[in-house]
Amino acid sequence: MHQKLIALDLDGTTLNPDAQITLKTQRTLTELQNAGHIVSIVTGRPNRLSESIYQQLRLTSPMVNFNGALMHIPGQTWAGEYQYTINKAIVFQLFQLKERFKIQMIAAEGKTMFLADQAYANSLSFFPTTLKSDEILTQASLKQEPAAVTVFVERADQNALRAEILREFPDVSVNTWGGPASVLEIVHRGIHKTTGLAKLAAHYDIDQSDIIAFGDESNDLEMLAYAGTGVAMQNAIAPIKAIADDITPLTNAQDGVANYLRQYFKMD
Known part of the structure; x- marks a missing residue:
């Protein structure tokens, strides 16, 4: 063969x-x-x-x-x-939307970068349950454009948040994860x-x-x-x-x- x-x-x-x-x-x-x-x-x-x-x-x-x-x-x-990376301004916009959409955690990642705004205790084991000081996501620490931004959000707010992101940033795609967790993943469009x-x-x-x-x-x-x-x-x-x-x-x-x-x- x-x-x-x-x-x-x-x-x-x-x-x-x-x-x-x-x-x-x-x-x-x-x-x-x-x-x-x-x-x-x-x-x-x-x-x-x-x-x-x-x-x-x-x-x-x-x-x-x-x-x-x-x-x-x-x-x-x-x-x-x-x-392929996305504009890091998306992350700063998500910070502004945290209260309105009950966002529980935001993580920005790339090949040589992992940053999260807080530790997140979950059964997925995809994210550390404790963060080192150099892994904390802030406007100051996010120096490069991420390949993916992951957002944990209340399921009831998932669709509305997705629509808001796509309206503000038309050059991204927003995917949902399968399984029990309510997660949006933002990547470069297409x-x-x-x-x-x-x-x-x-x-x-x-x-x-x-x-x-x-x-x-x-x-x-x-x-x-x-x-x-x-x-x-x-x-x-x-x-x-x-x-x-x-x-x-x-x-x-x-x-x-x-x-x-x-x-x-x-x-x-």
């Missing part, structure tokens, strides 16, 4: 419910890399929360973070690296996972029809639609299953990605 590009969402997809890579998944992805296929992480996570997984899988491909806003090779200087996936395919000269992409949530929609084979997880939300070319028989708790790939590539 000729070379394929395998694009992997992390949470709810390649990672099990404990956010771990299982031995079966690791072994399967290593075998596919050794056979000459490209395995790449395409995630909404920041690079600070995905580089350990990248190292564990011994990947050498570029990684896509912040839902397409950043593509880089961890630990290397790479000519193809990019980062950026999504396919932004990175298309650049990956071009970098490796791989045809769109030779891309296999796995996902489970709304931020995977464009990626699965773009891939030659868009695969929804058994545990995916209904709109993702509806547009997918295929659905894994097993969930992310049952090694769904590894099981699917082993059958697809006839590895057993």
